[in-house]
Amino acid sequence: MNWFRLPTDRIDQVTDWVAQQVNARVPAPDPADRDPEFIIDTVGPGWWFARLYFRAEVRGLNRIPEDGPVLLVGNHSGGNVSPEVLVATLAFVRRFGPHRPFFQLAHDMVMAYPVIGTLLRRFGTVGADPNSARQVLRDGAAVLVYPGGDWEVHRPTWKEDEIDFAGRTGFLRLAWDEKVPIVPMVNIGAQQTALMLSRGDRLAKLLRLDRMLRLKVFPISIALPWGLNIGDLAGHIPLPSKVTVEFLEPIDLHAELGPELDVDAAYELVTGVMQDALCELSAERGLPIVG
Numbered sequence: 001m002n003w004f005r006l007p008t009d010r011i012d013q014v015t016d017w018v019a020q021q022v023n024a025r026v027p028a029p030d031p032a033d034r035d036p037e038f039i040i041d042t043v044g045p046g047w048w049f050a051r052l053y054f055r056a057e058v059r060g061l062n063r064i065p066e067d068g069p070v071l072l073v074g075n076h077s078g079g080n081v082s083p084e085v086l087v088a089t090l091a092f093v094r095r096f097g098p099h100r101p102f103f104q105l106a107h108d109m110v111m112a113y114p115v116i117g118t119l120l121r122r123f124g125t126v127g128a129d130p131n132s133a134r135q136v137l138r139d140g141a142a143v144l145v146y147p148g149g150d151w152e153v154h155r156p157t158w159k160e161d162e163i164d165f166a167g168r169t170g171f172l173r174l175a176w177d178e179k180v181p182i183v184p185m186v187n188i189g190a191q192q193t194a195l196m197l198s199r200g201d202r203l204a205k206l207l208r209l210d211r212m213l214r215l216k217v218f219p220i221s222i223a224l225p226w227g228l229n230i231g232d233l234a235g236h237i238p239l240p241s242k243v244t245v246e247f248l249e250p251i252d253l254h255a256e257l258g259p260e261l262d263v264d265a266a267y268e269l270v271t272g273v274m275q276d277a278l279c280e281l282s283a284e285r286g287l288p289i290v291g
Contacts, residue, residue, distance in 0.1 A: 029132035031103060031141075033121040039098035042123070047090045053240050054083050054189070055291065058091040060247035067100070069137040069180040070250070073171055075163050075274060076146035076153040077190035079221060080110075080232045084187035088144065088245050089123070101141035105133060107150060109213055109233075130170060137178045147171045154199045154219035154232070160191035161282035163275045165267075172253065172266045181250040184274045188281040192289050193238030194223035200230075242291030244284075248277055 050056040064070060072092075077084050089104055096102070104120075105128040111117045126132050133143050146152070147165040155164055163186075175182045200218035209215040223229040223236035251273070253266055285291055 029126040029129045030121070031101075031124075031126060031132065031136050031139075033126075034101075034103065034124040035122040036098040038122040039093060039124070043090055043093050043098065046086065047094060050083070050087050050090055050243075054087065054238075054243040055240075056087040056091075057242070057244045058087060058247075059245070060185075061091060061095045063247050063249055064092070064095070064142070064183050065181065065250065066096075067140075069140050069178065070142045071137070071171065071175045071180050071182050072142060072144040072185055072247075073182050073270065073274075074144065074146050074185045074245075075187060075278060076148045077160065077187055078193045078238060079154055079196065079219065079223070080235045081193060081238045082153060082190065083193060083238055083241075083243050084190040084245055085144075085146070087243050088185060088187070091245065092142070092144075096142075101136065101139065102144070103133075103136050103141055104144040105129075105146075107214070109215065130174060133174060134178060137174070137180055145171050150215055150217050151199065151201075154196060154217050154221075155191070156198065157191050157194075157196045160188065161278055163271050163278060165271060167267075169263050169267055172263055172270070173261070176253050176261045176266070179254065181252050182270060183250050184248040184270055184277070185245060186248070186274050186278040186281060187243060187245045188278065188285060189241045189243040189289075189291060192241040194221045194229070194236055196221045239289055241289040242285075244281055244291070246277060246281060248273060 074084065074088060076082065085104065092102055102124050104125045106120065106125050108127050110120065111127045137143055147168045151166040152164045196219065198220045200220050201216055204210065204216055204218040207218060209218055219232050221229045221232060225237055229236055251270060253261065256269060257265060
């Protein structure tokens with residue numbers, strides 16, 4: 001059967017069916033799934049692995065407010081493996097303890113994976129639903145979000161030192177409405193865990209992945225163990241690149257912008273601060289992977 005010769009209505013039917021099957025496997029966001037006892041048992045071995053394999057270095061944890069709600073905003077790297085998420089999450093828990101409410105927002109596809117999705121939910125990962133994020137912030141939690149999502153995480157490796165949120169501004173409205181500080185954070189090294197060649201956004205559009213899977217990319221990379229890795233849906237074995245994460249000074253949008261939210265100004269403020277810090281981190285690296 002030739003996909004490209006199917007009538008449009010038949011393609012729509014297939015697309016809608018796939019979307020329904022995927023959505024049925026995505027659990028509703030439930031912060032109650034977070035399990036502090038599970039976190040206590042896993043944070044030690046997880047940090048040992050991150051330090052050994054990625055030579056994880058974390059800076060600026062003292063810049064995160066000691067309590068209360070906060071929105072942590074990072075640049076996303078490393079394809080569907082994303083070691084900077086592991087490093088940042090473990091570092092936060094080690095600093096503030098497993099009983100401080102802390103949630104990480106993730107794409108529905110991540111939450112739909114069997115076993116992995118269950119383990120992540122126990123660690124505090126929830127689907128990237130604005131209402132869930134709003135509620136846990138109101139409950140006093142820290143929330144970690146990567147606004148660039150699938151677009152930024154699959155950017156070509158030679159653009160690893162560029163912040164690219166693709167103009168997404170929902171995190172700004174969230175921080176503004178809930179009156180919580182934004183703590184930007186940047187990472188370098190995670191995008192070198194594979195050779196990212198292309199986002200494959202045109203291919204994703206052709207395959208209607210946005211409608212089926214809420215994916216705007218179908219990336220192409222060279223990665224272990226596949227060699228040529230198309231889609232990265234099964235993930236990959238990351239190269240042992242040194243990963244450095246730095247938390248920056250908190251930003252109070254109300255203090256910076258006054259009584260009205262200027263989304264463009266807020267976007268330039270946050271991404272500008274992050275871009276400057278990321279360039280400094282990039283300038284420190286001597287060799288690819290080695291760091």
